[in-house]
Amino acid sequence: MKKLITASAIIVLSLLINSCDPFEEYFINLKMDQQFELYGVGPNIEQQIQFCLNNYDDYNDNADKIEQIKYVDAAYLTINASEGLESDNLSLKLYESDGTTLLFDYNLPSFVADEYANKPLHIDLTQSEKDKINQYIQDHQRNNCFVAKLTVENVSSNNVLPYFALQAKIEFVAELKLKP
Amino acid sequence: MKKSFLVLIITFFVCQNILAQGVRIDNLPPQEAVKYVKPLATYLGTFFNTGVYHNADVPDLFGFKFSIVGTYTLIPQSDKSFKPNPGLEGSENFQSTATIFGTQGGYFLSNSGFVVYPSGLGLKNIPLGIYQVAGSLFGTELMIRYFPNIKQEDIRAGFWGFGLKHEISRYFPLLPLDISVQILYNKLNLESTSSDPTDYVKFDTKNFAFNVHASKTFAGLVVVYTGLQYESSTLDVGYYFKDPDGVFPSLAGRIYNLKVDGDNHFRSTVGAALQLSFFVLNFDINITRQTTLSAGMSFEF
Numbered sequence: 243m244k245k246l247i248t249a250s251a252i253i254v255l256s257l258l259i260n261s262c263d264p265f266e267e268y269f270i271n272l273k274m275d276q277q278f279e280l281y282g283v284g285p286n287i288e289q290q291i292q293f294c295l296n297n298y299d300d301y302n303d304n305a306d307k308i309e310q311i312k313y314v315d316a317a318y319l320t321i322n323a324s325e326g327l328e329s330d331n332l333s334l335k336l337y338e339s340d341g342t343t344l345l346f347d348y349n350l351p352s353f354v355a356d357e358y359a360n361k362p363l364h365i366d367l368t369q370s371e372k373d374k375i376n377q378y379i380q381d382h383q384r385n386n387c388f389v390a391k392l393t394v395e396n397v398s399s400n401n402v403l404p405y406f407a408l409q410a411k412i413e414f415v416a417e418l419k420l421k422p
Numbered sequence: 423m424k425k426s427f428l429v430l431i432i433t434f435f436v437c438q439n440i441l442a443q444g445v446r447i448d449n450l451p452p453q454e455a456v457k458y459v460k461p462l463a464t465y466l467g468t469f470f471n472t473g474v475y476h477n478a479d480v481p482d483l484f485g486f487k488f489s490i491v492g493t494y495t496l497i498p499q500s501d502k503s504f505k506p507n508p509g510l511e512g513s514e515n516f517q518s519t520a521t522i523f524g525t526q527g528g529y530f531l532s533n534s535g536f537v538v539y540p541s542g543l544g545l546k547n548i549p550l551g552i553y554q555v556a557g558s559l560f561g562t563e564l565m566i567r568y569f570p571n572i573k574q575e576d577i578r579a580g581f582w583g584f585g586l587k588h589e590i591s592r593y594f595p596l597l598p599l600d601i602s603v604q605i606l607y608n609k610l611n612l613e614s615t616s617s618d619p620t621d622y623v624k625f626d627t628k629n630f631a632f633n634v635h636a637s638k639t640f641a642g643l644v645v646v647y648t649g650l651q652y653e654s655s656t657l658d659v660g661y662y663f664k665d666p667d668g669v670f671p672s673l674a675g676r677i678y679n680l681k682v683d684g685d686n687h688f689r690s691t692v693g694a695a696l697q698l699s700f701f702v703l704n705f706d707i708n709i710t711r712q713t714t715l716s717a718g719m720s721f722e723f
Contacts, residue, residue: 267525268524269527269541271529273538273666317536362534
């Protein structure tokens with residue numbers, strides 16, 4: 243009988259405790275779009291931009307509930323380009339906000355812009371590159387901003403004039419772990 | 423009372439998270455929104471059809487009952503995620519993503535870029551309460567649940583329900599048990615009253631149940647009861663599809679009205695009640711898709 247009462251008390255107590263806290267931690271994916279516009283006469287065209295996590299509503303709306311931020315994925319998409327634009331190398335570099343501390347350097351040799359107009363290029367980073375980003379954004383209240391640099395090297399196109407243009411988009415996905 | 427009801431419902435289903443970041447039905451195309459909210463339809467069907475009896479005996483002459491019922495629903499893992507199928511070219515190998523009760527929204531790379539699915543409320547279980555009154559005459563009981571339509575901030579909410587029960591064992595005086603049949607109908611509606619059409623959201627749930635239950639009273643003090651119930655639920659959802667990822671241009675920018683059927687079919691209930699004069703305490707377990715425990719406090723004569 244004593245055991246039965248104890249067991250019942252434990253069940254009731256755990257129900258009460260659980261009832262008071264029905265929520266568990268949850269995760270949302272933060273998608274960050276960054277557009278680049280590269281123009282020039284070559285041989286290299288490039289653009290450097292700065293962006294911050296607090297440029298995004300999804301981050302701001304949950305800033306006080308964030309327990310952890312983790313880099314998840316990235317992709318490149320061509321929006322518009324000079325006809326037949328090609329290059330020896332597409333380079334995407336991501337730096338910390340100081341613009342000098344490199345987080346990753348992704349390169350794609352033999353880049354053809356049109357190939358990624360309707361099919362994104364999946365930017366597959368190594369684990370150590372992901373770890374570097376995650377270490378930086380661990381303190382996301384302070385380390386909130388990045389510098390991204392997109393370069394197209396030894397560019398060529400079907401244009402008669404040696405003037406090249408590339409509009410592109412990089413999408414990053416980060417995972418926000420939120421307190422209940 | 424009105425206010426506390428609103429706070430309860432709105433806290434759970436609308437204001438706190440449904441319209442906040444993380445739980446964004448407005449990010450989902452209609453075919454995915456149905457899968458996202460289906461467990462909510464099931465939950466509402468489960469909740470509203472719980473705590474509706476604790477004794478099959480209905481007074482032969484006149485009876486009155488006021489009850490406060492607390493329910494505690496366990497959300498199964500299978501109701502926390504679903505397999506996306508957005509119907510986009512070039513998209514495959516989807517990871518599971520959260521339903522409205524889940525914790526982890528999924529994402530995938532489509533031909534137009536990443537498509538991000540919303541997270542859920544992150545609920546392990548749902549404790550919720552309701553009150554009801556019942557009156558009986560000549561072995562038939564009418565139970566009423568009602569909350570008037572109330573507007574608070576940008577949300578209008580209202581609820582009503584009824585149950586009609588008849589004791590059939592009164593026609594068989596030699597039966598050692600009391601046996602009753604009961605039908606139930608409950609309707610809850612929540613609607614955004616915002617003038618901005620992109621904020622539009624509507625939840626309208628209708629729940630029906632029919633049960634047969636039996637009880638045996640020992641020494642006029644302890645009642646043991648059990649029942650079998652057929653039930654169904656429908657949730658009408660209206661929302662504005664925003665398509666934040668820009669991958670469904672032909673579907674985006676309009677209001678959709680969806681009809682979502684809950685997974686409510688049958689349940690069995692086993693419970694016991696303690697009758698202390700006018701005061702009755704009861705506890706039961708409801709075995710159904712979302713197992714629910716229910717405890718009630720009633721004042722009855």
